[in-house]
Amino acid sequence: MQPTNVSLQFFCPRWGQEHETYDAFCRKVKEAGYDGIEAPVSFDANEREEQANALVKYNLLLIGQYYQSFEKDFAEHKSNYEKHLISLIQAKPVKIDSQTGKDYFSFEQNKELFDLAQKLSEEYNIPIAHETHRNKALFAAHTSKLILERLPGLPVTADFSHWCAVAETLLEDQEEATALACKHAIHIHARIGYEEGPQVNDPRAPEWQNALNAHLQWWDAIIANHQNTGAGAITITPEFGPWPYIPSVPYTKQPLSSQWDINVYMMRLLKKRYQ
Incomplete structure (x- = not known):
């Protein structure tokens, strides 16, 4: 694909790097060439401060991440959903992945x-994108197509590895669903899924x-759509x-490839492709 005039920003997932302090993590992220990190925001004041200080120190942006949709009871689920979103908003991210x-x-x-x-x-002027993720509302291509047809303004995080x-x-036989989701996408999770799982061992x-x-x-379709709309x-x-997503050796859980190296590779591949 030819370089585009669309503004692109690349974020490193905190997922899999939790063993490092935020300062060490953010220093490594900056040195690798990312624009920011994607991470949850703790309710703990000390951890929030550690995260915020590291982002300022290394001049990195934040995409807040909500994944804690565990409650079966809907009323409890909705109440906690609101608490988590408000907590993320208070950290002033550029976007929230939900x-x-x-x-x-x-x-x-x-x-x-x-x-x-x-x-x-709308109240806080922070985009919230809803992820195409297993076990969540947008868990599959065919059901998500019906939802997106009924909710034409719904912003999406495109993670088609789950689908x-x-x-x-x-998804060769669900082109209409993926095309529609691409038009809704404002954020991309660049992981490669395949017919038997959400993550290949090494792209x-x-x-x-x-x-x-x-x-x-x-x-490409998502980028082209934004290029055409001027979004x-x-x-x-x-x-x-990380494990258990990344294929690993039995018993030892030793990964067969490096999560960090693969994500840096994907960032550089897409930077070259689109910029």
């Missing part, structure tokens, strides 16, 4: 959560070329995860 809802909630229940996020997003695992395909390996190309085509910056988080 693993919103549940696959077993009704459309009306998940819509309540989407509506709450939209209200907070590949759910459908056990590279640099030739046996995963078809899976890599499928995801690149989706990301704001596209944010991209290479999000290959």
